[in-house]
Amino acid sequence: MDQTHTRALEALQPFVHLANSNSATSPRFIANIVTNATSSPHTYVFAELLETPTIQALGSPDTPAEYHGYLKLLEIFAWGTWQEYQATPNLPKLSSEQTLKLRLLSLLTLSTTTKPLTYSALMTALSLPTTSDLESLVTTAIYASLITARLSPASDPPTVKVTAVAPLRDVQPQSLPKMITLLTEWETRCGDVVSDLEAEIARVKNNAAKRRVKEQEYQTLLEEAVKQRAENAGNSGAGSGRGGKKGVFGRLGAAAAAAGTGRNKREFSADDVDEDDGFWDINTDGMDIDEGAGSSSRAAGSRHSKRILGKKS
Template structure:
């Protein structure tokens, strides 16, 4: 419970005690009790006092007319405003303390509906003629912990900016149905919001579970693929080594097959006819020896002995002895 509300309830308790402990109280006693309760500097809630049988007895038709207005006055202090007092006839006059109290309570009600409040609107609602008087009232409300506000007299127009209001007004019985309807609508909206939040949470959980399942499936597939690769590599290792050794042996000492071929003229029974069919004047080979390398590439092409631009394998030729 708010501290200001607690203090106000404690300040009201002596008046509630007087109203409940007095048997067959006269209307004059009850009217004086109402005047004292509304004039007390710390009483801002009056609902508990209103509910006592002694106060409600003023509604009787036997109550003199001069005291009947006190019950209505107490109701205005409980949930009404200064404007309600001004608009209601046959109410008892207010003393200075009651005037200050009702204006403070009216300021609480205005602060919950309008913000910021202009000086002009507040002065009209509270029947205040001077801005200094209004500023004094707002300052008193701030120091009494009724509101938290800031005065802005230099703005155009001057305003009172209220940031918080103490829960010190009683609830009018006629407004209970409206409050119940408002709270019911608020409860429905809260239920809709909670349903949307729960649906979103369920959707997030489902998506997270789906992602985890996909990640697990990818992990299993990767491990299976890696295991198959390792098995295939182990089984094919021996054959690959043999195949590599066979390739190395074919190419001769270097293990590579090139474009050069080596021949020995003594290995053939017949002359290959090169010397008999050599071009005329081609004597440069006689002193070279029985074996020599002849590149049948571009060199022969320049000499007119091969096709231009073609490359042939190099052969080792020799003349039979």
């Protein structure tokens, strides 16, 4: 679409040069420039031609009345519509090329202002008698890259679905103040949004810095706690180690003292055995089991429990 606008500007330049040339002195010559510019198949923008002094001179009281309408005609081609042309009296009659061009330009405007773009609305606005004429015009606009659209004659109602419009309509000077106001308001809203975003970014950064400080403090406290616990564990381990040695030596001393009692005979009883050894324990008269030779002399005067060996059934 931007290339279409560039081509339209390039196509207008020869007419702008003619309007600025020294030969553009008579109203008839200037009127012919307007006719040729609006009839050319590649010209769709006319604001630069309208701004030339010679074209503006057509509206002067000194210009013959028969040429006054060419200035208004060029304005309609720049930003007007087919309906405006029909509603304005004393305008030059259009050729077939000019008629097609003005209808195409009007279709661009209708595509951006009328929703939905029905067949009936377009036929009324463009003074087209049949649907085939409308479809032919829309097809011409599509192949000329003026619009991107799709015909839907079977829909209810039949419509033209336009998805893109080339920027080929000039801006009417009277609409500039309104556009400036709208753009200024939009700029103010954008500034407010940017300010809100900057404030939100600053808040997020501040919160992130606070979280980092808290994390560092927590990490420091955690390291100190781990270090302190390790030190406490080391101290308690050393104390328990000394106590453990003392307890071991005490138990060894007690064992040595018990060994000095002269008891060298080993006695067996049912309470001394925790696990099943496969034999019955019977507290009846039976065989004595001594640990070794000479045990009978050391065991004189003492009676011990006897264990009778017998296999379990």
